[in-house]
Amino acid sequence: xxxxxxxxxxxxxxxxxxxxxxxxxxxxxxxxxxxxxxxxxxxxxxxxxxxxxxxxxxxxxxxxxxxxxxxxxxxxxxxxxxxxxxxxxxxxxxxxxxxxxxxxxxxxxxxxxxxxxxxxxxxxxxxxxxxxxxxxxxxxxxxxxxxxxxxxxxxxxxxxxxxxxxxxxxxxxxxxxxxxxxxxxxxxxxxxxxxxxxxxxxxxxxxxxxxxxxxxxxxxxxxxxxxxxxxxxxxxxxx
Numbered sequence: 001x002x003x004x005x006x007x008x009x010x011x012x013x014x015x016x017x018x019x020x021x022x023x024x025x026x027x028x029x030x031x032x033x034x035x036x037x038x039x040x041x042x043x044x045x046x047x048x049x050x051x052x053x054x055x056x057x058x059x060x061x062x063x064x065x066x067x068x069x070x071x072x073x074x075x076x077x078x079x080x081x082x083x084x085x086x087x088x089x090x091x092x093x094x095x096x097x098x099x100x101x102x103x104x105x106x107x108x109x110x111x112x113x114x115x116x117x118x119x120x121x122x123x124x125x126x127x128x129x130x131x132x133x134x135x136x137x138x139x140x141x142x143x144x145x146x147x148x149x150x151x152x153x154x155x156x157x158x159x160x161x162x163x164x165x166x167x168x169x170x171x172x173x174x175x176x177x178x179x180x181x182x183x184x185x186x187x188x189x190x191x192x193x194x195x196x197x198x199x200x201x202x203x204x205x206x207x208x209x210x211x212x213x214x215x216x217x218x219x220x221x222x223x224x225x226x227x228x229x230x231x232x233x234x235x236x237x238x239x
Contacts, residue, residue, distance in 0.1 A: 004092035004137045006196030014231065016086040016165035017223075018043060018098050019117055021053055023076035024110035024124075032108065035101050040094045043084040045101070052079040053114055062121050069123055073112040080105055083116075089165050090196070092137060103131040117229060118144045118160040139164075139194035145186060147179070156182055158190060162230040166193035167219045170228075171235045181209050185235075199233060213238040 026032075028047060036045040053059055054074070063070040082101065086094045102113055106124035113122045122130065134141045143160035150172065156179075157170040169189055174182050185207055189199060205214040217234045225232070 004096045006089075006091055006194075008192060009090055009196030010198045012165060012198050014162075014165045014167070016089050016094065017117075017162050018082060018084065018086065018095065019115075020082045020098065020102050021114040021116065022080045022082075022102055022105040022110040023050060023053075023073050023112040023114070024078060024080075024105070025076065026078045026080060026105070026109045032104075035104060039082070039097055039101060040084070040086050040088065042087055043082060043094075043098065046081045046083075048079045048081055050076040050078055052081065058114075058119055061119075066121065069112065069121055072123070073121070076111055078109075080110070086165070092164075092194075095142070095163060096137075099131060099134070103128060115160075117162050118142070120144065139191050140187070143190050143194070145183065145190075147183075154179055156186060157227065157232070158186065159228060159230075161190065161193055162223070162228075164194045166198075167221075168228040168230045168232040169235060170232050171214070171237065173237050178210065178212065181207065182214075185210070185214065189235075201233075205235070 026047065039045060062073070082098055088094065106113060106127050111124050113124070113127045115122070130141060142163055143158055145156060145158050148155050153173040153175055155170070155172050156174055158168045161168045169186055171182055171186065185205055193199065199216050201216055201218050203216065215236050215238060217236055219231050219233055221228065221232050223230055
């Protein structure tokens with residue numbers, strides 16, 4: 001997997017979409033311009049003002065949950081945005097190139113990284129450590145699994161699979177006894193999709209230990225859905 005291949009590749013209608021922000025103080029050097037040309041042509045690399053991400057609820061969450069990191073990010077006069085669809089997706093070189101450029105930016109004036117699709121913030125050193133450890137591809141470096149309580153039980157859902165051109169995943173009404181097994185099921189689906197697979201609608205999930213029946217439904221929603229910023233699949237629990 002060091003070459004970031006997609007061994008389960010199947011054609012699919014959705015293109016991958018990447019969206020990262022790097023906050024700091026930057027100079028648009030010839031080296032940076034050259035590195036930006038190595039990105040897929042459909043990805044844009046733009047220099048914006050430092051407050052690009054500050055006027056929304058995500059910034060408020062950062063200030064509440066990580067005030068020290070928010071204070072560092074608030075001092076940044078610049079933000080470099082890497083954003084766009086990717087049309088060539090048979091391998092994951094597009095993602096590796098983008099990650100490499102973000103890492104370079106943290107070494108050339110970037111203090112904070114924002115992964116928009118997973119709503120995750122990183123200090124420069126945290127990002128560099130993750131990038132160094134992630135030279136061999138691991139889908140869970142790029143997707144998050146969120147768990148929240150609801151009246152009918154636990155709700156488990158993902159964010160970040162849009163980076164792979166695949167729908168995110170949702171399971172509702174999970175009881176605490178099956179939480180670990182459902183998480184394992186979702187982990188398998190995350191890996192399968194990241195590596196190029198396409199989930200079959202209506203096919204019963206077979207996994208040792210599951211007492212309930214789980215069946216993936218049709219792809220639904222839109223990229224404007226705030227819970228996912230992506231289309232998603234509801235995996236229905238029956239029984």
